[in-house]
Amino acid sequence: MHNYLIKRLLSTIPVLIGISLLLFFMLRMLPGDPAQVLAGQMATPQEIENIRHQLGLDRPIYEQYAVYMSHLVRFDLGRSARTQNPVIDEIWARLPNTLLLAVVAITLACLFGIPAGIISAVRPYSWIDYLVTLSALFGISMPVFWLGLMLVVVFAVVLQWLPAGGTGSWQHVILPAVTLASFVIAFIARMTRSTMLETLSQDFTTTARSKGLSEMVVIVKHALKNALIPIITVVGLQFGFLLGGAVLTETVFAWPGLGRLLYDSISARDYPTIQGTILIFGLLYIIVNLVVDLIYAFVDPRIHYD
Amino acid sequence: MSAQTKPLLEIKDLRTRFHTLDGVVKAVDGIDFEVYQGETLGLVGESGCGKSVTALSILQLLPCPPAEIRGRIVFEGKNLLDLDQDEIRKIRGNDISMIFQEPMTSLNPVLRIGEQISEAAKIHKGMTRQEAWRWAVEMLRMVQIPGPGSRSRQYPHKFSGGMRQRAMIAMALSCNPRLILADEPTTALDVTIQAQIMTLLQGLKDDFKTAIVLITHDLGIIAEMASRVVVMYAGKVVEEAPIKALFKDPRHPYTQGLLGSIPVIGRKEHSGRRLQEIPGIVPSPLETPLGCRFHPRCRKVMARCCGQEPPMIRLAENRRVSCWLEA
Amino acid sequence: MIEIKEDNICKAAEWVPENRFRRSWAKLKRNKAALVGGILLLVYILSAFFAPVLFPGDPSAPNLIRSLETPTLREPLGTDELGRSILGRILYGSRISLLIAVGVVSVGIILGIPLGLVSGYYGGKVDFLIQRVTDTMLAFPGFLLALALVAVLGVGLKNTVISIGISMVPMYIRLVRGCVLSVREEDYVEAARAVGTRDVIILFRHILPNVMVPITVQTSLSMGMAILFAAGLGFLGIGVQPPTPEWGTMLGSARSYLFHAPHVATFPGIAIFLAVLSFNLLGDGLRDALDPRFKI
Numbered sequence: 001m002h003n004y005l006i007k008r009l010l011s012t013i014p015v016l017i018g019i020s021l022l023l024f025f026m027l028r029m030l031p032g033d034p035a036q037v038l039a040g041q042m043a044t045p046q047e048i049e050n051i052r053h054q055l056g057l058d059r060p061i062y063e064q065y066a067v068y069m070s071h072l073v074r075f076d077l078g079r080s081a082r083t084q085n086p087v088i089d090e091i092w093a094r095l096p097n098t099l100l101l102a103v104v105a106i107t108l109a110c111l112f113g114i115p116a117g118i119i120s121a122v123r124p125y126s127w128i129d130y131l132v133t134l135s136a137l138f139g140i141s142m143p144v145f146w147l148g149l150m151l152v153v154v155f156a157v158v159l160q161w162l163p164a165g166g167t168g169s170w171q172h173v174i175l176p177a178v179t180l181a182s183f184v185i186a187f188i189a190r191m192t193r194s195t196m197l198e199t200l201s202q203d204f205t206t207t208a209r210s211k212g213l214s215e216m217v218v219i220v221k222h223a224l225k226n227a228l229i230p231i232i233t234v235v236g237l238q239f240g241f242l243l244g245g246a247v248l249t250e251t252v253f254a255w256p257g258l259g260r261l262l263y264d265s266i267s268a269r270d271y272p273t274i275q276g277t278i279l280i281f282g283l284l285y286i287i288v289n290l291v292v293d294l295i296y297a298f299v300d301p302r303i304h305y306d
Numbered sequence: 307m308s309a310q311t312k313p314l315l316e317i318k319d320l321r322t323r324f325h326t327l328d329g330v331v332k333a334v335d336g337i338d339f340e341v342y343q344g345e346t347l348g349l350v351g352e353s354g355c356g357k358s359v360t361a362l363s364i365l366q367l368l369p370c371p372p373a374e375i376r377g378r379i380v381f382e383g384k385n386l387l388d389l390d391q392d393e394i395r396k397i398r399g400n401d402i403s404m405i406f407q408e409p410m411t412s413l414n415p416v417l418r419i420g421e422q423i424s425e426a427a428k429i430h431k432g433m434t435r436q437e438a439w440r441w442a443v444e445m446l447r448m449v450q451i452p453g454p455g456s457r458s459r460q461y462p463h464k465f466s467g468g469m470r471q472r473a474m475i476a477m478a479l480s481c482n483p484r485l486i487l488a489d490e491p492t493t494a495l496d497v498t499i500q501a502q503i504m505t506l507l508q509g510l511k512d513d514f515k516t517a518i519v520l521i522t523h524d525l526g527i528i529a530e531m532a533s534r535v536v537v538m539y540a541g542k543v544v545e546e547a548p549i550k551a552l553f554k555d556p557r558h559p560y561t562q563g564l565l566g567s568i569p570v571i572g573r574k575e576h577s578g579r580r581l582q583e584i585p586g587i588v589p590s591p592l593e594t595p596l597g598c599r600f601h602p603r604c605r606k607v608m609a610r611c612c613g614q615e616p617p618m619i620r621l622a623e624n625r626r627v628s629c630w631l632e633a
Numbered sequence: 634m635i636e637i638k639e640d641n642i643c644k645a646a647e648w649v650p651e652n653r654f655r656r657s658w659a660k661l662k663r664n665k666a667a668l669v670g671g672i673l674l675l676v677y678i679l680s681a682f683f684a685p686v687l688f689p690g691d692p693s694a695p696n697l698i699r700s701l702e703t704p705t706l707r708e709p710l711g712t713d714e715l716g717r718s719i720l721g722r723i724l725y726g727s728r729i730s731l732l733i734a735v736g737v738v739s740v741g742i743i744l745g746i747p748l749g750l751v752s753g754y755y756g757g758k759v760d761f762l763i764q765r766v767t768d769t770m771l772a773f774p775g776f777l778l779a780l781a782l783v784a785v786l787g788v789g790l791k792n793t794v795i796s797i798g799i800s801m802v803p804m805y806i807r808l809v810r811g812c813v814l815s816v817r818e819e820d821y822v823e824a825a826r827a828v829g830t831r832d833v834i835i836l837f838r839h840i841l842p843n844v845m846v847p848i849t850v851q852t853s854l855s856m857g858m859a860i861l862f863a864a865g866l867g868f869l870g871i872g873v874q875p876p877t878p879e880w881g882t883m884l885g886s887a888r889s890y891l892f893h894a895p896h897v898a899t900f901p902g903i904a905i906f907l908a909v910l911s912f913n914l915l916g917d918g919l920r921d922a923l924d925p926r927f928k929i
Contacts, residue, residue, distance in 0.1 A: 011768075018769025026785050137666075137917075141910040143861055145868050146884060146902030153895045203411040206367055210406075211399030211426040211477070215391075225416045244776035248865050252888075263869055266784055278781050282772050301416055301461040327660070 019282045040081025077276035082268045087276035098257035102242045105181035113185040117192025139186025144245045148179040148252035165254035176253040184238045191234045195227040236292030240285045313340035320377035322363045331591045333359040335541040348532030349521045356541040357521045361487040399426040403478040407490040409470035413462040420458030423477045430481045445476035468499035485517045540599040546626045557627040559604045660922040667918020673911035681727040688721035693876035701894045711896045722878035723904045729879045730860045737859035740798025745805025753813025770803040793872045797862045812844045846923050853916030857909035880905045
């Protein structure tokens with residue numbers, strides 16, 4: 001297991017370097033002078049010169065990268081061209097909100113998606129299987145932001161049970177979290193169903209039955225324990241989807257999170273914030289996947305005892 | 307070894323069909339045979355002749371919407387096909403257990419070996435967790451796995467193929483069954499390991515006084531282990547005989563073909579002789595030939611064979627053949 | 634030698650080699666869900682082609698007198714804030730989204746297949762390099778990657794297609810590479826190599842056909858995903874720009890009128906839903922028919 005963990009941690013390094021390179025070159029691919037781009041449209045010539053000097057944009061490219069990296073490792077992401085606050089502060093203020101939504105959404109997804117998938121797999125072609133399969137199919141075909149809008153219309157306008165946006169109470173969390181979770185619940189239900197079906201058709205399930213074990217024991221102790229391993233991986237990957245979907249959902253519900261920050265900064269051409277937010281999103285995703293792989297190492301005996 | 311009065315297991319007119327998108331597959335189409343206490347019965351045939359399906363039908367391990375099992379499988383006086391799910395579960399792993407072909411995939415990779423062996427004992431013999439685990443370690447010792455205590459706490463991926471099959475045997479014997487269905491237990495193993503496993507099985511069978519139905523396509527194993535043999539072809543029984551009689555004087559052309567195709571090294575009268583093969587291939591289970599199923603490949607085919615299925619003819623006690631040549 | 638006499642009426646034990654594609658096609662036809670998906674897709678494609686016939690004129694031309702009308706017989710889906718027929722705009726929008734779907738998948742395939750083939754077949758340093766780049770791209774959730782690319786490339790239809798297309802490339806590379814890795818070890822590939830067949834021929838004649846199966850399934854699902862991504866970008870205002878009637882863009886502008894004219898937001902969303910649904914149904918059906926092993 002230690003080998004696996006070390007290899008996994010080491011493989012993160014090239015990715016981190018890759019991301020930094022990606023963002024580094026992204027800025028320079030934009031039309032115009034990078035310093036001006038970073039400073040924003042409102043900046044004075046003096047401010048532009050300051051930024052040029054600060055980031056070493058007048059020096060050769062590899063020196064620029066060195067300066068860039070030295071800032072990155074200190075989490076100095078520059079200043080927002082819009083608000084002039086340090087980007088890292090803007091991000092830090094909003095990160096908990098996005099994480100809250102994401103955690104609630106993923107919890108909902110596992111709570112509803114996994115059992116739905118299991119029941120569907122255990123009773124294939126029954127009415128409940130059709131219900132789950134159809135709902136899941138609808139769930140992955142619906143645009144997240146449209147669902148959000150429709151939910152707002154139904155629950156906030158017509159029924160007036162829940163607020164249409166903003167934060168404040170737990171009621172404010174419901175609609176955005178459900179919207180964000182919809183795709184993921186559907187995806188996880190489908191994934192669980194197909195994984196369980198596959199596991200239930202494997203040889204060791206027949207062996208378990210041949211010992212006279214009850215169907216419940218076969219499903220839970222033998223099949224599910226195996227199926228959960230790939231399902232955990234999928235849940236981790238879906239967290240990434242949530243981060244992407246957060247941009248859309250937070251916009252619909254005026255939720256003050258990282259996604260909304262990204263959207264606002266794209267609208268305002270605030271490149272330091274765009275860069276910083278994308279970086280943090282990428283970092284979050286990498287961390288989540290790393291955690292999932294760690295859990296994997298503990299749960300799968302083939303990796304654990306090697 | 308057939309002078310027993312009542313057979314342990316009687317299969318009468320077993321028909322197992324699968325309803326598939328391409329049609330009805332008649333995997334087993336009316337077979338009869340008996341297994342007596344403590345004997346080793348060989349069930350021989352090519353791949354696809356229905357021998358594995360027979361074993362799975364006995365324990366009803368086939369999913370019953372696509373599969374349909376008809377006939378009588380009488381075990382200790384009861385027709386197993388009449389039992390409900392709870393009753394058949396009491397028999398599985400307890401009175402009748404099964405050993406599977408692929409030790410690599412037949413064990414659950416995320417459960418410890420000891421856990422998998424002790425499961426049956428816990429539910430059938432009412433042992434506690436500790437008792438069952440101790441019993442599992444004991445079983446591992448009986449199948450000659452060294453260091454059974456620590457081995458029982460390991461996961462299957464740490465075991466070699468031969469060791470996994472030993473674990474499977476331990477699992478099958480754990481509740482002291484009256485009958486073991488061994489479905490190609492050594493096919494997936496190396497030849498040297500094969501010999502070890504078969505010797506082990508033979509020894510344990512004598513200790514536990516279990517009957518074994520040994521399903522295989524390997525005539526060599528049959529010659530070593532079985533006392534009686536049932537030969538199957540395309541879902542039907544074509545011949546049944548005690549082991550010596552079968553090898554010395556096979557009556558059905560298929561059996562003759564099988565035996566004739568074994569290469570014999572060293573015997574002077576066989577040197578220079580061309581290896582005999584059975585021409586043609588096994589028929590598709592969706593399109594079985596009319597009349598005798600073997601007739602398209604039979605070197606002694608007669609006109610009668612094309613139109614009518616031959617009856618089962620009893621040649622002697624414990625000898626039967628299904629062939630028009632014997633009629 | 635056995636003689637099979639002519640006057641035998643019995644069936645010979647003949648093995649008819651099954652035509653894999655015919656079997657798959659039959660299986661697909663039996664799948665009712667896939668059939669529904671196919672019909673939906675057909676409707677979608679037809680409406681894209683016949684939009685100008687059904688709705689002559691410019692769907693984006695404003696007609697302020699009829700602003701924000703709820704559905705009537707004349708206008709079955711109502712009008713939007715500029716008085717334009719929503720039905721007309723949805724029909725024209727199907728052309729846009731179809732174009733985007735095809736464009737995105739083309740980018741993905743044109744870049745992804747060769748890179749995946751090379752990466753999987755040759756291995757070594759090339760593989761290492763391509764894999765690290767793929768890893769980096771996959772470090773971002775798909776939509777965010779497309780978003781980042783749009784931030785660099787700019788808005789508009791062309792850039793939307795390119796951005797989303799590029800964000801799909803890593804997935805295609807992975808898919809193709811995985812397939813190549815498993816096929817590469819097959820005996821027939823080794824046999825071809827042993828008789829001296831050139832690599833290019835091996836890639837095209839032996840490996841590529843096997844790769845086509847998962848690619849086909851994935852492409853159908855990716856088209857749906859492409860439409861969702863494009864709609865997302867359009868909704869945020871950084872995809873296809875108004876007045877072009879892209880469904881997501883329409884939803885974005887409809888947002889301001891959500892409270893007093895919800896129908897403007899409802900119908901484009903339903904259009905997106907149905908289009909994506911059709912691709913998903915078809916993709917699922919293809920996967921079941923072509924090879925149950927390839928479960929995504």
